[in-house]
Amino acid sequence: xxxxxxxxxxxxxxxxxxxxxxxxxxxxxxxxxxxxxxxxxxxxxxxxxxxxxxxxxxxxxxxxxxxxxxxxxxxxxxxxxxxxxxxxxxxxxxxxxxxxxxxxxxxxxxxxxxxxxxxxxxxxxxxxxxxxxxxxxxxxxxxxxxxxxxxxxxxxxxxxxxxxxxxxxxxxxxxxxxxxxxxxxxxxxxxxxxxxxxxxxxxxxxxxxx
Amino acid sequence: xxxxxxxxxxxxxxxxxxxxxxxxxxxxxxxxxxxxxxxxxxxxxxxxxxxxxxxxxxxxxxxxxxxxxxxxxxxxxxxxxxxxxxxxxxxxxxxxxxxxxxxxxxxxxxxxxxxxxxxxxxxxxxxxxxxxxxxxxxxxxxxxxxxxxxxxxxxxxxxxxxxxxxxxxxxxxxxxxxxxxxxxxxxxxxxxxxxxxxxxxxxxxxxxxxxxxxxxxxxxxxxxxxxxxxxxxxxxxxxxxxxxxxxxxxxxxxxxxxxxxxxxxxxxxxxxxxxxxxxxxxxxxxxxxxxxxxxxxxxxxxxxxxxxxxxxxxxxxxxxxxxxxxxxxxxxxxxxxxxxxxxxxxxxxxxxxxxxxxxxxxxxxxxxxxxxxxxxxxxxxxxxxxxxxxxxxxxxxxxxxxxxxxxxxxxxxxxxxxxxxxxxxxxxxxxxxxxxxxxxxxxxxxxxxxxxxxxxxxxxxxxxxxxxxxxxxxxxxxxxxxxxxxxxxxxxxxxxxxxxxxxxxxxxxxxxxxxxxxxxxxxxxxxxxxxxxxxxxxxxxxxxxxxxxxxxxxxxxxxxxxxxxxxxxxxxxxxxxxxxxx
Numbered sequence: 001x002x003x004x005x006x007x008x009x010x011x012x013x014x015x016x017x018x019x020x021x022x023x024x025x026x027x028x029x030x031x032x033x034x035x036x037x038x039x040x041x042x043x044x045x046x047x048x049x050x051x052x053x054x055x056x057x058x059x060x061x062x063x064x065x066x067x068x069x070x071x072x073x074x075x076x077x078x079x080x081x082x083x084x085x086x087x088x089x090x091x092x093x094x095x096x097x098x099x100x101x102x103x104x105x106x107x108x109x110x111x112x113x114x115x116x117x118x119x120x121x122x123x124x125x126x127x128x129x130x131x132x133x134x135x136x137x138x139x140x141x142x143x144x145x146x147x148x149x150x151x152x153x154x155x156x157x158x159x160x161x162x163x164x165x166x167x168x169x170x171x172x173x174x175x176x177x178x179x180x181x182x183x184x185x186x187x188x189x190x191x192x193x194x195x196x197x198x199x200x201x202x203x204x205x206x207x208x209x210x
Numbered sequence: 211x212x213x214x215x216x217x218x219x220x221x222x223x224x225x226x227x228x229x230x231x232x233x234x235x236x237x238x239x240x241x242x243x244x245x246x247x248x249x250x251x252x253x254x255x256x257x258x259x260x261x262x263x264x265x266x267x268x269x270x271x272x273x274x275x276x277x278x279x280x281x282x283x284x285x286x287x288x289x290x291x292x293x294x295x296x297x298x299x300x301x302x303x304x305x306x307x308x309x310x311x312x313x314x315x316x317x318x319x320x321x322x323x324x325x326x327x328x329x330x331x332x333x334x335x336x337x338x339x340x341x342x343x344x345x346x347x348x349x350x351x352x353x354x355x356x357x358x359x360x361x362x363x364x365x366x367x368x369x370x371x372x373x374x375x376x377x378x379x380x381x382x383x384x385x386x387x388x389x390x391x392x393x394x395x396x397x398x399x400x401x402x403x404x405x406x407x408x409x410x411x412x413x414x415x416x417x418x419x420x421x422x423x424x425x426x427x428x429x430x431x432x433x434x435x436x437x438x439x440x441x442x443x444x445x446x447x448x449x450x451x452x453x454x455x456x457x458x459x460x461x462x463x464x465x466x467x468x469x470x471x472x473x474x475x476x477x478x479x480x481x482x483x484x485x486x487x488x489x490x491x492x493x494x495x496x497x498x499x500x501x502x503x504x505x506x507x508x509x510x511x512x513x514x515x516x517x518x519x520x521x522x523x524x525x526x527x528x529x530x531x532x533x534x535x536x537x538x539x540x541x542x543x544x545x546x547x548x549x550x551x552x553x554x555x556x557x558x559x560x561x562x563x564x565x566x567x568x569x570x571x572x573x574x575x576x577x578x579x580x581x582x583x584x585x586x587x588x589x590x591x592x593x594x595x596x597x598x599x600x601x602x603x604x605x606x607x608x609x610x611x612x613x614x615x616x617x618x619x620x621x622x623x624x625x626x627x628x629x630x631x632x633x634x635x636x637x638x639x640x641x642x643x644x645x646x647x648x649x650x651x652x653x654x655x656x657x658x659x660x661x662x663x664x665x666x667x668x669x670x671x672x673x674x675x676x677x678x679x680x681x682x683x684x685x686x687x688x689x690x691x692x693x694x695x696x697x698x699x700x701x702x703x704x705x706x707x708x709x710x711x712x713x714x715x716x717x718x719x720x721x722x723x724x725x726x727x728x729x730x731x732x733x734x735x736x737x738x739x740x741x742x743x744x745x746x747x748x749x750x751x752x753x754x755x756x757x758x759x760x761x762x763x764x765x766x767x768x769x770x771x772x773x774x775x776x777x778x779x780x781x782x783x784x785x786x787x788x789x790x791x792x
Contacts, residue, residue: 028550041377045214052343053214053377056319063755064552077454079343079376079447082520095547102541118767119550123759124588124750127548142543161769 020073021176022081024103025168027092028117029066032165035190036090037068039169042186043178044072052079063120065096089143090172092151092165093117094135101142109175110143111168113151147171147209154205160195163202170206180207215380217373220344221311222247224351225281226255228307229386232273233257234266236628237657238285239320240374241313245283246660249669254385259660259669262598262628263288267295267310271364274308275400276391279355286314286325287597291629293330296364300334301410302400303362303417306389307355311367313374316490317517320371320656322578322595324516326491327368331468335414337421338366338468339430340446344378350465353430361417361424370490372447372517422469430465433478441482443475443495443506448518452488455523470498479504486511486530490518554583556756557732557772559722560649562696563620564589565752565776566703570710572616573608577601577630579622580656581649588753592620599629605644606637616710619646624654624662626679631686637715638687645709645716646688648679649696651724659727683717690716697722697732699779725772733773734788737766742785749777749786 023040025033034055041053049072056066069081081103089104090111091097097112104110116135121127130138139146149171151164166187173183183203191199215223221244225233233248233255235241249257260266263284270282284292289312296310312330315321331338339354341347351367358365398406425431437458444452445464453461462478464471479485479499487496487508496508511526512518525535554561564584567574568591576582576592577600585592596604605619621630626648637644654660661667666676680691690712692705702720709716725732738749743763750759756770757777766777766786778786 029552041214045212045379051214051377051379054372055375055377063550063555065550076378077450078520079372079378079450080519082524085520096550098541098543099547099550100541101543102539118755118758119548120553120753120755121548121550123757123764124753128546129548138543142541 020071020076022086023070023088023090023172023176024081024086024100025068025070025090025092026096026100027066028096029063031066031092032162033066033068033092036165036169037070039166039183039186039190040070040172041072042189043182044070046182046185047178049073050076052076054079065099067100088172088175090168092168094139095129098135098138098142104143106144108143109145109147109172110139111147111149111171111175112139112143113164113168114148115152115164149206149209151206154209155202158198158201158205160198163195163198166199166202167206167209170203171209173203173207211382212379213382214377215344215348216243216375216377217341217344217347217369218243218375219247220347220380221351221367221369222250223380223382224348225355226251227348227383227385228279228352228355229388230279230281230307230355231255231388232270232278232280233283234260234269234280235283236260236263236266236288237654237660238288238313239657240315240369240371241283241285241288241311242657242660243374244281244311245669248281252670257669259662261663263292264295267292270308271295271299271304273391274304274306276393277306277389278391279307279359279389281309281311281351283311284313285321286312286327287321287323288312289327289330291598296330296334298402299364300336300414301402301407303410303413304358304364305362305394307359308364309351309354309358309367310364311351311369313369313371314491315371317371322597324491326494327366328467328494329492331366334364335418336363336365337425337466338368339465340368340467341373341465342446342449342463343373344376344380346465347373348380350430357421357424361421363417363421368446370447370517418469422471425466425469425471426473428466431471431474432463432465433474434461434463435481436460438481439483440486441478441484442486442488443478443499444488445495446490448488448490451518451520451523454520455527464495467495470495472502475499475502475504479506488512488518488523488526551586552583553586553753553755554580554589555726555772556754556770557725557774559651559696559720559724559774560584561589561752561754561774562699562702562776563647563649563706563720564591565780566699566706567591567618569703570616570706572618572710573613575601575604575608575617575619577621577625579625579649581620581622584620586753588751597629598625599633601625602630602633602646603636605646606633606640606642609642609644610640617644618710619644621646621648622655623648623650623652623664623679624660627663627677631682634683634688634717635686643713643715645706645718647706647718647720650679650719650721652721653724653727655724655727659724679719680717683719688715688717690714691719692717693719693721695722696720697774697776699776731773733775735766735768735771735773736775736778736786737768737789738764739785739787742783744783744785746782748780748782752776752780
């Protein structure tokens with residue numbers, strides 16, 4: 001007896017068999033990591049997955065390193081991603097990608113923005129920020145699968161440099177099994193009307209980046 | 211309908227659904243968003259930021275005594291401030307359901323200490339609820355309100371940073387019919403003078419026994435039988451981590467961890483070969499399990515210092531079977547990277563005051579807020595932090611002890627209203643001569659820009675009177691009161707110097723709104739004329755994130771610059787000018 005299954009049933013079936021996916025997004029306070037995290041979580045939720053996310057507030061946000069974590073699957077317990085546990089690491093700043101590189105699995109995908117933001121420890125604490133070539137070499141050694149993308153430039157070309165977070169999210173989407181439709185719906189749910197078009201285009205630019 | 215909600219949003223939703231009509235609190239990470247979300251249900255719910263947690267607690271207690279359901283919100287250290295009303299509200303009992311929502315911060319992400327609020331439940335002899343995700347945060351709040359009302363006891367809902375700030379799916383429900391306020395006079399119940407207080411003392415113990423029956427029988431405390439070789443007792447977020455690390459083990463999951471469900475614990479212990487307690491912070495459950503005469507593992511393999519994680523519990527698992535507890539090593543690629551600690555933002559009005567203090571040989575007793583960051587290099591101008599308000603009182607104590615350097619107390623505006631006023635009163639009354647600087651950035655900035663008695667706006671979004679710090683200072687008896695503009699470095703330095711030198715109590719109000727809240731630049735972005743720059747690097751001494759030290763010398767990052775102009779004022783070469791890229 002043959003069964004005909006709807007797309008919804010297909011999605012339910014997929015939810016049952018997939019292992020929990022873990023994604024870590026890092027950057028500097030104010031770069032828009034929380035919005036990217038919200039869109040990702042929303043997209044997974046729309047696909048019927050159980051979802052948990054975690055983010056930092058308060059003292060940690062004042063220009064410091066920030067991280068958001070998203071996990072989705074059939075049933076998610078811990079909202080935190082383990083070391084060596086992230087299927088994907090997305091970073092809006094290159095040094096932050098290196099700082100949290102121990103979160104990624106050996107076969108994980110890293111999507112890293114080429115953007116450099118100098119911490120004050122460099123200007124006043126004697127610390128050193130790696131040169132461009134040096135940083136890139138380190139990133140290539142740290143991540144077996146690396147997409148290194150000038151997200152700020154891509155976003156600026158689309159008219160709003162602040163959409164760099166969504167460019168990174170678009171590139172990340174290639175490494176996840178969520179359908180494009182879910183991403184598009186999640187973006188329209190999470191982004192204000194007047195920024196919607198730019199963010200849609202930023203997402204597409206990231207997704208089509210090679 | 212299911213929605214993705216943070217634990218704090220879910221608590222607010224729970225309060226709404228439980229028919230709560232009054233919510234009060236004082237902002238504090240990680241608790242702040244509870245009230246910020248609850249106020250979205252206005253006018254069904256009245257919400258306020260009170261000046262401090264003690265006041266907030268009493269406001270909610272008053273609402274409860276009149277018959278309304280209420281919640282009060284705070285971070286763990288806030289409950290220390292509210293401990294006085296907590297201990298006696300337990301005696302006089304509540305009428306409408308009353309829940310104190312208290313958020314602990316294991317790992318000290320944004321706090322000055324780690325403390326375990328569960329101890330307060332035992333201390334005050336009241337029930338405590340510990341959700342482990344957002345759905346439970348909502349459900350437990352509703353249940354806590356109901357149990358509070360049924361047993362006329364205050365209750366605590368305890369979250370941690372990871373419960374409050376994690377998002378997970380929540381099923382939305384309907385709002386219960388709220389209770390109408392209408393106080394019923396009953397002095398033997400509400401007035402704990404000894405003749406009535408002593409019977410209350412007895413009733414507290416009887417109530418605790420009745421609550422224990424609930425703790426034994428309610429599904430909020432449940433046994434999950436799986437493999438019987440290992441049984442784990444856990445609560446809060448630790449339960450989620452433990453389930454991932456020991457998926458095969460049996461669990462006793464405590465949602466209402468006090469009063470302890472002794473019979474349930476005994477039943478669980480007798481059904482498993484070995485027992486392990488997994489809990490974050492204090493060994494609250496473990497001590498009790500041992501007091502019941504049961505043998506268990508716990509603190510010997512699960513640390514009580516800093517927050518737990520799946521990674522840390524994997525180490526515990528290894529230790530449990532006698533293997534090495536190898537925690538994952540940090541990435542080799544993170545070696546030698548420049549640290550990125552939190553910093554005062556570009557354009558922060560506090561920077562000018564700390565820079566000016568740096569020119570003086572003084573001891574600075576500081577306080578809790580963004581300005582705690584003034585302790586870091588290159589400003590290095592905060593010498594102590596104790597608790598809210600201590601910046602003022604400790605300055606006075608140092609001075610009275612005969613401290614050889616002048617002492618300057620530095621507190622924020624919200625902190626001043628919270629606990630600074632009584633300290634200032636003490637200085638005036640007891641003839642101190644400390645200099646007190648209130649950094650008035652017109653908001654409670656660190657926790658995300660909440661209003662306070664000085665801002666002229668309520669949490670309900672209504673305009674109100676804006677109390678002036680200088681007026682309060684004068685009313686406390688301080689006659690030397692100066693108001694300065696911290697973006698004017700010359701004035702700031704001059705007034706601070708002058709007031710430190712004078713042997714009289716002095717109050718300096720440094721007033722400029724937080725640019726992050728205003729969402730606009732202070733002025734036009736500055737730039738450095740490379741040809742004029744002598745490379746003295748004095749501008750770098752401001753610790754401004756917008757000034758980057760490049761190989762060719764300092765450079766101002768135009769997108770980050772908030773245009774406060776401090777760098778222009780410190781530059782001796784007049785190399786810093788208005789205007790972005792040339």
